[in-house]
Amino acid sequence: MNDLEPIPTAEVGRLARAVLDAVGTVVVGKRDALELVLAGILAGGHVLLEDLPGLGKTLTARSFAQALGLDFRRLQFTPDLLPADVTGSFLYDQRTSDFNFRAGPIFTNLLLADEINRTPPKTQSALLEAMQEKQVSVEGVTYRLDAPFHVLATANPIEYEGTYPLPEAQLDRFLLRVSFGYPAREEEWDVLRRRISRRQEETDLKPVVDATRLRAMQAALENVVVEDSIGRYIVELTAATREHASVLVGASPRGSLALLLLARARAGMAGRDYVIPEDVKEVAVPALSHRITLRPEMWLRRVDPSFVVNEVLDATPAPASGALPSYAGGVGIPVGHPVQ
Known part of the structure; x- marks a missing residue:
């Protein structure tokens, strides 16, 4: 992304608001959840959408693909899906008497992995290399995936028959987990009203940005300053999940990195070139809760991992320092920027 023309952080915030406004015309009343999804994309990660049918x-994933001007493919995960159905495979061409590679649906900018927990672990693992390394290996040949590449996966948290729970290693690949919840009555009526006025089922959003512009927005986040006390606050939060009495296995350092990247994205979406503690707090639950394994007795008490993260947030003091970051080489928070 170094060859991209840099854009100011204020422009990142303006474009992010325009994208959210466009998606909000289709997905009603879920602005907070939509902001988290966009933060995950801007941070260069993958998002797990876990909620009831x-x-x-699915509409959220398609709407973001349209508003961001990305190539979009939807893959319905089923119990009989094979890894080759995801990555692609070599097919014999009788005309050339040779094997040619036919790319699978993973070769796209935004992949919707619909009901990812309905396919066996062997097929789920086909996504692991692509999500982490941005490449696909088939028959010993490695193919790079074009940037940007993001996976938005959906899962039903209450239906267990015929499903395969995602292993911790794959859950850890998702930068954050987002739930929408039921809409309020007025919001639900707004959905119906818009459907009546639209006079058709499908919705079509005009692109706000394109793939190149999105990459430039992602690159601009590297200029968002993280003061040392904020970085240590992130580490303290993640470490506290490992020491909580209800937790068997806490969040790994990848959880700290997720907090850092998402906090930067939230700052950029707000038009700021510096991170404040509130940015970290807003993304802590979606970034850490799916990385925590509770003790077995906690499941019997119906303790949710998000409850643990909220307890950690309450118990960990937020920083209030205006010091320059040690890594920045003299480039710190510009004069006049408040630090909370």
């Missing part, structure tokens, strides 16, 4: 998960 019919709450707009």
Whole structure:
């Protein structure tokens, strides 16, 4: 992304608001959740949309693909899906008497992995290399995926028959987990009203940005300053999940990195070139809760991992320092920027 023309952080915030406004015309009343999804994309990560059926998960993925001007493919995960159905495979061409590679649906900018927990672990693992390394290996040949590449996966948290729970290693590949929840009555009526006035089922959003512009927005986040006390606050939060009495396995350092990247994205979406503690707090639950394994007795008490993260947030003091970051080489928070 170094060859991209840099854009100011204020422009990142303006474009992010325009994208959210466009998606908000289709996905009603879920601005907070939509902001988290966009933060995950701007941070260069993958998002797990875990919620009940019919709450707009698939619609959200398609709407973001349209508003961001990205190539979009949807892959319905089923129990009989094979890894080759995801990555692609070599097919014999009788005309050339040779094997040619036919790319699978993973070769796209935004992949919707619909109901990812309905396919066996062997097929789920086909996504692991692509999500982490941005490449696909088939028959000993490695193919790079064009940037940007993002996976938005959906899962139903309450249906267990015929499903395969995602292993911790794959859950850890998702930068954050987002839930939408049921809409309020007025919001639900707004959905119906818009459907009546639209006079058709499908919605079509005009692109706000394109793939190149999105990459430039992502590159601009590297200029968002993280003061040392904020970085240590992130480390303290993640470390506290490992020491909590209800936790068997806490968040790994990848959780700290997720907090850092998402906090930068939230700052950029707000038009700021520096991170404040509130940026970290807003993304802590979606970034850490799916990385925590609770003790077995906690499941019997119906303790949710998000409850643990909220307890950690309450118990960990937020910083209030205006010191320059040690890594920045003299480039710190510009004069006049408040630090909370």
